[in-house]
Amino acid sequence: MKKSSQTYTITTLQKKFTAKAILITIMNSLIEKILYHVEKPGRYVGGEHNQIEKDWGSTPLRWCLIFPDIYDIGQTNLGLAMLYQILNAEPDILAERSFAPWIDMEAQLREHDLPLFSLESKKALKEFDILGFTLPYESIYTNVLNILELSGIEAYVSHRTENDPLILGGGQACFNAEPMADFFDAFVIGEGEEVSLEISHLYKAWKANNGSRQELLFQLAKFPGVYVPSLYEVDYLQDGTIEAIRPLRADIPAKITKRIVPVLPPHPEKFLVPNVEIVHDRMSIEIMRGCTRGCRFCHAGMVNRPVRQRSVDQLIPTIKNALKSTGYEEVGLLSLSSSDHTQILELTQQVHENFHDKKLAFGLPSLRIESFSVDLMNELQELKPGGGFTLAPEAATERMRAVINKPLDEEDFYFTVKKIFEHGWRSLKLYYMIGLPTETMEDVEAILEAGIKVKRIGKSILGNSAKVHLGIGTLIPKPHTPFQWLPVESPETIQAKIDYLKAGTRKAGIKMSYNIPDSSLLETWLSRGDRRLGPVIYRAWKNGAKFDAWGERENLPIWREAFESTGVDPDFYAYRERGLDEILPWDHIDIGVKKNFLKQDLQWSLRGRTRPDCRNTCYACGILDAFGETRPDNNISYWGCP
Amino acid sequence: MNDTPIRIRVKYSKSGNLRFLGHIDTQNLFERALRRTELPIRHTQGFNKRIRINLASALPLGFISEAEILDIWLDQPIDTEIIGKKLNEALPDDIKVLEVQMVDNALPSLQASLVSSDYLISIPADPGLETFKNRFQALLTGEKIEIIKRKKTIDLKPMILDYSFQSESPDGDQSFIRLSSSPNANARPDDLLQLLEIDPADCLVKRTKLNFS
Ligand code: SF4
Numbered sequence: 085m086k087k088s089s090q091t092y093t094i095t096t097l098q099k100k101f102t103a104k105a106i107l108i109t110i111m112n113s114l115i116e117k118i119l120y121h122v123e124k125p126g127r128y129v130g131g132e133h134n135q136i137e138k139d140w141g142s143t144p145l146r147w148c149l150i151f152p153d154i155y156d157i158g159q160t161n162l163g164l165a166m167l168y169q170i171l172n173a174e175p176d177i178l179a180e181r182s183f184a185p186w187i188d189m190e191a192q193l194r195e196h197d198l199p200l201f202s203l204e205s206k207k208a209l210k211e212f213d214i215l216g217f218t219l220p221y222e223s224i225y226t227n228v229l230n231i232l233e234l235s236g237i238e239a240y241v242s243h244r245t246e247n248d249p250l251i252l253g254g255g256q257a258c259f260n261a262e263p264m265a266d267f268f269d270a271f272v273i274g275e276g277e278e279v280s281l282e283i284s285h286l287y288k289a290w291k292a293n294n295g296s297r298q299e300l301l302f303q304l305a306k307f308p309g310v311y312v313p314s315l316y317e318v319d320y321l322q323d324g325t326i327e328a329i330r331p332l333r334a335d336i337p338a339k340i341t342k343r344i345v346p347v348l349p350p351h352p353e354k355f356l357v358p359n360v361e362i363v364h365d366r367m368s369i370e371i372m373r374g375c376t377r378g379c380r381f382c383h384a385g386m387v388n389r390p391v392r393q394r395s396v397d398q399l400i401p402t403i404k405n406a407l408k409s410t411g412y413e414e415v416g417l418l419s420l421s422s423s424d425h426t427q428i429l430e431l432t433q434q435v436h437e438n439f440h441d442k443k444l445a446f447g448l449p450s451l452r453i454e455s456f457s458v459d460l461m462n463e464l465q466e467l468k469p470g471g472g473f474t475l476a477p478e479a480a481t482e483r484m485r486a487v488i489n490k491p492l493d494e495e496d497f498y499f500t501v502k503k504i505f506e507h508g509w510r511s512l513k514l515y516y517m518i519g520l521p522t523e524t525m526e527d528v529e530a531i532l533e534a535g536i537k538v539k540r541i542g543k544s545i546l547g548n549s550a551k552v553h554l555g556i557g558t559l560i561p562k563p564h565t566p567f568q569w570l571p572v573e574s575p576e577t578i579q580a581k582i583d584y585l586k587a588g589t590r591k592a593g594i595k596m597s598y599n600i601p602d603s604s605l606l607e608t609w610l611s612r613g614d615r616r617l618g619p620v621i622y623r624a625w626k627n628g629a630k631f632d633a634w635g636e637r638e639n640l641p642i643w644r645e646a647f648e649s650t651g652v653d654p655d656f657y658a659y660r661e662r663g664l665d666e667i668l669p670w671d672h673i674d675i676g677v678k679k680n681f682l683k684q685d686l687q688w689s690l691r692g693r694t695r696p697d698c699r700n701t702c703y704a705c706g707i708l709d710a711f712g713e714t715r716p717d718n719n720i721s722y723w724g725c726p
Numbered sequence: 727m728n729d730t731p732i733r734i735r736v737k738y739s740k741s742g743n744l745r746f747l748g749h750i751d752t753q754n755l756f757e758r759a760l761r762r763t764e765l766p767i768r769h770t771q772g773f774n775k776r777i778r779i780n781l782a783s784a785l786p787l788g789f790i791s792e793a794e795i796l797d798i799w800l801d802q803p804i805d806t807e808i809i810g811k812k813l814n815e816a817l818p819d820d821i822k823v824l825e826v827q828m829v830d831n832a833l834p835s836l837q838a839s840l841v842s843s844d845y846l847i848s849i850p851a852d853p854g855l856e857t858f859k860n861r862f863q864a865l866l867t868g869e870k871i872e873i874i875k876r877k878k879t880i881d882l883k884p885m886i887l888d889y890s891f892q893s894e895s896p897d898g899d900q901s902f903i904r905l906s907s908s909p910n911a912n913a914r915p916d917d918l919l920q921l922l923e924i925d926p927a928d929c930l931v932k933r934t935k936l937n938f939s
Contacts, residue, residue, distance in 0.1 A: 117925075117927045117928065120926065125746035126747050126748070126751060129743035129746050130743060131742065131818055131820055133758075133759070135818075359744065359747050359751055359818070360748075360751050361750070361751060361754070408764070409762070411757075411759060411760070411761035413758075443769065
């Protein structure tokens with residue numbers, strides 16, 4: 085390259101740039117070598133912009149945050165980003181990351197007898213003090229066992245040694261993590277922002293005192309929001325239902341109440357920017373937590389109460405700073421129900437004002453079905469056109485919508501649909517659910533009719549370019565929801581409903597996506613199960629089940645064999661209606677919402693009685709009893725409860 | 727906005743963890759880094775506006791380099807010193823901008839004018855420099871050096887433009903090779919290493935120079 089006066093050169097850097105200097109900056113040579121032989125080595129090496137690397141030797145407490153799926157799926161997880169920032173902000177704590185290695189990498193690690201390592205310092209997981217697993221859904225349970233084995237750590241808590249790291253779990257699946265009770269030293273129930281630091285302090289004090297592992301578990305069990313499953317015992321009745329769930333010591337609480345943060349903490353801004361192509365590679369900003377709508381099928385809506393939101397005054401600078409520090413071109417504004425943010429219009433307007441010249445795409449999912457939503461989307465759409473519109477009516481008859489507590493005025497719905505097409509969106513995706521309680525064929529037929537009518541509206545406005553897409557989900561009655569006592573519908577009935585919809589949509593030129601009944605079975609068992617599933621999970625993993633989220637169908641025979649050989653009946657968890665007085669496997673996990681409230685809500689549901697948004701009328705679900713005292717005055721943080 | 731874009735040529739190094747980053751990922755990394763610099767970057771025209779960026783040549787996965795070149799375009803002239811500084815602030819540590827210069831807009835594209843690449847290969851103790859030399863020279867005595875790539879037979883022999891050996895350099899035993907890198911005659915050192923029965927994963931290969939016409 086010819087030099088000119090207009091040339092910028094770094095000579096010192098060039099001098100330092102020798103092969104040896106580079107080798108030292110990388111991990112040990114064996115790891116380096118195997119990276120040549122895997123498909124996407126960038127998944128395992130870290131080094132992203134905004135990565136935090138602290139000095140291993142001089143930092144006393146070392147966490148490794150693990151998302152037990154591949155990097156491509158886990159890296160953008162917002163919970164992981166929050167913990168990474170919060171823990172690393174402490175001078176005496178370091179937090180690194182690790183993910184499930186993909187099959188090719190696992191084979192390399194096993195072949196060369198290498199342990200799984202962290203992305204930042206390439207240290208074996210076993211060298212950390214605390215391994216914090218994120219458990220957002222159940223289909224990654226087998227990956228947890230695999231990661232433990234790849235790290236040389238025993239799967240069963242009872243087999244671990246004094247020197248093993250503390251194995252912690254947290255995330256949405258932990259509201260019933262009983263099936264994983266055998267494998268975790270402790271679970272964090274609820275929001276982890278505060279409790280992760282408190283656990284760190286407790287751990288440091290314990291370490292300084294040279295305490296035993298058992299002592300640590302006792303201390304943790306007494307700690308608010310921490311559940312140590314090995315210190316609880318479950319007794320069963322003859323019929324297999326639960327007789328009692330008891331703590332093993334008197335000084336340990338019988339119920340573990342989830343943790344919440346009364347005020348949402350400052351949002352992370354220095355997101356790590358992945359170097360390799362990953363799924364959903366965009367920046368997520370959480371605008372609101374919790375939901376007051378009370379849809380009866382919705383696990384997230386029940387376990388994440390109360391509603392708390394970030395104000396526009398907080399959000400705009402956060403988005404600005406985060407964009408500046410990442411260079412992302414796409415931003416998702418996340419919440420369970422965006423339209424319910426009290427400043428949502430102002431937020432979209434300000435986003436427009438501040439970022440209209442930046443060539444960025446903004447996403448605002450989870451909008452209510454009302455014409456106002458189209459205005460909101462329109463505001464964002466102008467920034468970067470493209471993409472489709474998504475609505476989730478969930479049920480197509482008024483009766484069915486009353487049962488699930490998601491009322492919707494038909495007229496409003498079709499008016500909104502019309503407006504969407506009129507504004508030029510060419511594709512509209514509609515989400516519906518089947519397998520709902522009291523559902524008849526009539527309710528299913530109504531889904532098809534709605535799809536056809538929407539298609540007709542689209543065609544009248546945009547002609548043949550209007551596309552309609554039906555997304556059909558199957559209800560899995562989840563723990564801590566009013567439907568928790570109900571069985572899932574039989575695979576035959578579900579299949580018949582899917583076949584009907586498939587035939588109808590094909591004829592009408594409507595695209596349809598759905599899950600075959602088999603593919604939701606694993607989620608059914610694991611989400612509704614109890615700790616007797618531990619050996620089943622262990623066996624399935626031993627026989628090769630992993631990445632169940634990727635190949636649920638392929639792994640199903642392995643799971644069936646695992647149930648059979650361990651003598652556990654899977655149908656007990658799927659197809660049995662549970663008694664209202666039965667002790668449920670997750671009854672000792674207190675989400676703040678009372679069991680009696682859920683019971684009443686189920687009864688209302690079956691009578692077709694709705695329970696409108698509780699921001700207007702409080703139904704005393706229990707949240708204010710549990711957390712009302714921590715509530716700050718409204719100027720600091722908005723809570724949805726009146 | 728200035729209507730004639732300003733063409734900026736950037737020379738950078740790539741090392742450490744980021745040598746495991748593929749071509750497309752490297753390009754994406756630069757796009758985001760450029761956005762972080764908040765420089766007046768020129769975007770492509772049309773519906774899906776992207777940053778206009780042009781990398782001279784793909785660096786094979788696992789190789790390091792002190793001589794990668796790319797072009798970007800700005801809407802207005804900016805001091806090259808500032809561009810280099812801002813870019814280095816925005817880039818991960820394993821990529822360093824070494825030189826920035828303004829070049830003529832009318833120059834042909836980097837790919838079109840690229841002729842060859844220089845590499846330094848560190849020779850592993852097994853098989854060692856002598857064996858390496860012998861195998862290499864044996865290879866060259868043949869009339870052709872054929873490999874099969876994407877079902878096509880390619881003769882590497884005319885693409886080996888120069889080579890030499892260095893023993894006892896500060897970085898151990900090394901071999902220098904110059905390989906053709908033009909659009910229709912592109913040779914990769916790892917292909918050559920494989921012919922020498924050496925696992926490229928055992929060597930450190932560094933690209934030291936890109937030669938243009
Ligand atoms: S306490 Fe009342 S207002 Fe708050 S979430 Fe529960 S029912 Fe809704």
